[in-house]
Amino acid sequence: MQQSPPGDGSDQAKTAQARLISLRGVSVARAEKTVVHDVSLQIWPGQMTVLIGPNGCGKSTLLKTIARLLPPASGQILIGDRPLAGLGGREAARQMALLPQSPVTPEGLRVRDLVALGRHPHRSLMRAWSQHDDRAIDRAMAETNTTALANRPAEALSGGQRQRAFIAMVLAQETGILMLDEPTTYLDLSVQMEIMAILARRARAGATVLVVLHELNLAAAFADRIVMMRDGRIRADGPPGEVMTADNLADIFGLTAQIIPDPLTGRPVCLPRDEADIPKTATPGIATP
Amino acid sequence: MNQRSLSLPLLLVALLLAAMLLHLCAGAEPQPLSLVWSVLHGEAPDTFEAAIIRELRLPRALGAALAGAGLAAAGVLMQAVTRNPLAEPGLFGLLAGAALTVLLARLIPGLSSPGLVAPLAAAGSAFGAMLVFALVRAAGDGGGVLTPALAGAAVTAFLVALTTMISLMEARAFEDMRVWLSGSFAGLRLGVVAMVAPWALAGLGLALFTGPKLTILTMGDEAATGLGLNPRRIRALALIAVVVMTAAAVALAGPLGFVGLTVPHAVRLIGPMGQGRLLALSALAGAGYLVLADTLARTVIAPVEISAGILTALVGAPVLVLLVRMRA
Numbered sequence: 001m002q003q004s005p006p007g008d009g010s011d012q013a014k015t016a017q018a019r020l021i022s023l024r025g026v027s028v029a030r031a032e033k034t035v036v037h038d039v040s041l042q043i044w045p046g047q048m049t050v051l052i053g054p055n056g057c058g059k060s061t062l063l064k065t066i067a068r069l070l071p072p073a074s075g076q077i078l079i080g081d082r083p084l085a086g087l088g089g090r091e092a093a094r095q096m097a098l099l100p101q102s103p104v105t106p107e108g109l110r111v112r113d114l115v116a117l118g119r120h121p122h123r124s125l126m127r128a129w130s131q132h133d134d135r136a137i138d139r140a141m142a143e144t145n146t147t148a149l150a151n152r153p154a155e156a157l158s159g160g161q162r163q164r165a166f167i168a169m170v171l172a173q174e175t176g177i178l179m180l181d182e183p184t185t186y187l188d189l190s191v192q193m194e195i196m197a198i199l200a201r202r203a204r205a206g207a208t209v210l211v212v213l214h215e216l217n218l219a220a221a222f223a224d225r226i227v228m229m230r231d232g233r234i235r236a237d238g239p240p241g242e243v244m245t246a247d248n249l250a251d252i253f254g255l256t257a258q259i260i261p262d263p264l265t266g267r268p269v270c271l272p273r274d275e276a277d278i279p280k281t282a283t284p285g286i287a288t289p
Numbered sequence: 290m291n292q293r294s295l296s297l298p299l300l301l302v303a304l305l306l307a308a309m310l311l312h313l314c315a316g317a318e319p320q321p322l323s324l325v326w327s328v329l330h331g332e333a334p335d336t337f338e339a340a341i342i343r344e345l346r347l348p349r350a351l352g353a354a355l356a357g358a359g360l361a362a363a364g365v366l367m368q369a370v371t372r373n374p375l376a377e378p379g380l381f382g383l384l385a386g387a388a389l390t391v392l393l394a395r396l397i398p399g400l401s402s403p404g405l406v407a408p409l410a411a412a413g414s415a416f417g418a419m420l421v422f423a424l425v426r427a428a429g430d431g432g433g434v435l436t437p438a439l440a441g442a443a444v445t446a447f448l449v450a451l452t453t454m455i456s457l458m459e460a461r462a463f464e465d466m467r468v469w470l471s472g473s474f475a476g477l478r479l480g481v482v483a484m485v486a487p488w489a490l491a492g493l494g495l496a497l498f499t500g501p502k503l504t505i506l507t508m509g510d511e512a513a514t515g516l517g518l519n520p521r522r523i524r525a526l527a528l529i530a531v532v533v534m535t536a537a538a539v540a541l542a543g544p545l546g547f548v549g550l551t552v553p554h555a556v557r558l559i560g561p562m563g564q565g566r567l568l569a570l571s572a573l574a575g576a577g578y579l580v581l582a583d584t585l586a587r588t589v590i591a592p593v594e595i596s597a598g599i600l601t602a603l604v605g606a607p608v609l610v611l612l613v614r615m616r617a
């Protein structure tokens with residue numbers, strides 16, 4: 001699954017190349033404490049890469065560093081072949097979009113106005129509002145099923161509607177790279193599925209999608225690649241079928257779990273177990289920390 | 290920009306112009322609109338009545354419009370940046386700081402020229418804002434909406450006490466400042482308006498540039514950075530605009546309280562809108578509001594005059610109470 005982008009020099013390959021995120025020996029410190037240690041990683045376009053790990057493992061910090069919210073203490077981050085540190089704010093925002101954890105809904109905006117904020121990096125004093133902006137907004141709203149909410153005040157939306165509106169905002173940004181920090185937290189399971197399906201479609205269409213998730217089974221069901229972190233280091237990296245193992249969950253999450261294949265998709269499903277319930281005889285697909 | 294989004298600003302511009310004409314006509318001795326019209330066209334006869342309109346009323350009308358626009362816009366910026374609905378120049382120590390420095394400068398021979406009033410007021414309002422900020426810091430986090438308002442009240446009370454003390458100790462030197470300290474356009478000369486106008490307009494320009502970005506900033510610094518903004522830069526620009534507009538208003542009329550609170554919250558009643566539109570509409574409404582306040586100040590108990598600042602406080606104080614109650 002972890003293929004390199006094709007190198008035939010075509011326009012498509014160039015676009016794909018520009019959407020590649022490369023981390024070289026990246027360390028990040030917060031409050032004088034190093035929370036990400038010497039991470040080297042390439043995040044490919046056309047895939048959904050999911051960062052998971054126990055609380056405080058550094059997954060959110062790593063995402064925020066790639067999103068320019070935190071400066072790396074050492075190491076280098078490249079977007080395509082350009083150093084992230086050399087990109088201006090607006091320029092970076094035309095290449096990568098970020099949905100942070102629980103953004104504040106601005107007062108007084110209709111849903112369509114909120115989605116339109118995603119066009120901000122494409123606008124300037126020189127460039128007036130264009131039909132292209134309108135089309136980007138229309139597409140993003142159709143994709144997130146928020147078209148019918150266009151004239152509703154954003155503050156009046158339910159949690160799930162609001163999150164879909166925020167996702168429409170980052171989709172309207174029309175970037176090759178999408179980054180989302182726990183986009184499904186506190187939402188109904190049906191909304192979680194809906195959101196992950198939207199992101200998976202974007203990945204299939206060629207975007208680089210990087211998501212921090214808390215929910216293991218959601219990651220296993222949608223990710224093309226799972227990166228597991230603990231104590232600021234990458235501990236496992238690969239397609240869900242390879243890394244979502246009982247041993248890894250025991251090692252990295254301290255979780256006793258049984259892994260069974262999804263009868264429909266064959267993807268791994270994690271069943272958390274109470275150690276007391278495990279029979280003495282060997283059970284397939286189970287491990288304790 | 291569609292028609293709907295332009296009709297309201299145009300209506301407010303029309304109301305502002307009407308308020309200014311009313312201001313020029315009304316007064317202890319009302320003048321006909323025809324005379325005002327010919328004065329504005331520079332065709333008026335050289336009469337006492339024409340001089341009243343040209344020399345006394347016109348500077349006040351222009352000054353009130355500039356100060357009102359600036360103070361209302363400053364309120365919008367402060368409310369967005371601090372996420373505090375009670376933020377405005379008067380309640381957060383900016384007006385008191387500006388008034389104190391202008392007064393102090395009167396005691397120093399080299400600093401009393403009229404051209405220096407606006408820059409001195411800017412330094413003073415920045416100083417007042419810094420005092421409030423330091424006090425909020427010292428009080429620690431978690432105070433919510435009221436901590437900055439309380440810090441602002443404390444700083445304002447302190448600075449006003451200093452101002453009063455100085456003006457009482459040097460009563461003779463500050464005889465003419467007493468009215469100014471209550472927030473009044475009385476005696477405003479066209480020369481002063483011309484000197485201060487660039488400050489007010491520069492501040493308004495910066496505010497209109499920053500305003501739309503504040504909508505994005507209200508989503509939080511992370512989301513704003515994701516959309517290509519630099520939150521610290523936007524906040525710094527907004528603060529500069531606030532200080533410059535407040536300074537211009539103080540240079541024109543002294544410390545005029547509550548305009549930055551009353552006007553934006555009244556405009557919010559119109560309906561939901563982004564920060565950019567709120568800012569533009571508030572500036573227009575604020576200009577009209579102060580022009581009307583000054584018209585009333587000159588006419589309600591004519592020939593005696595009351596200060597526009599007293600009128601805005603009479604309206605603003607109940608609005609403040611209402612806001613706090615609505616939040617509670």
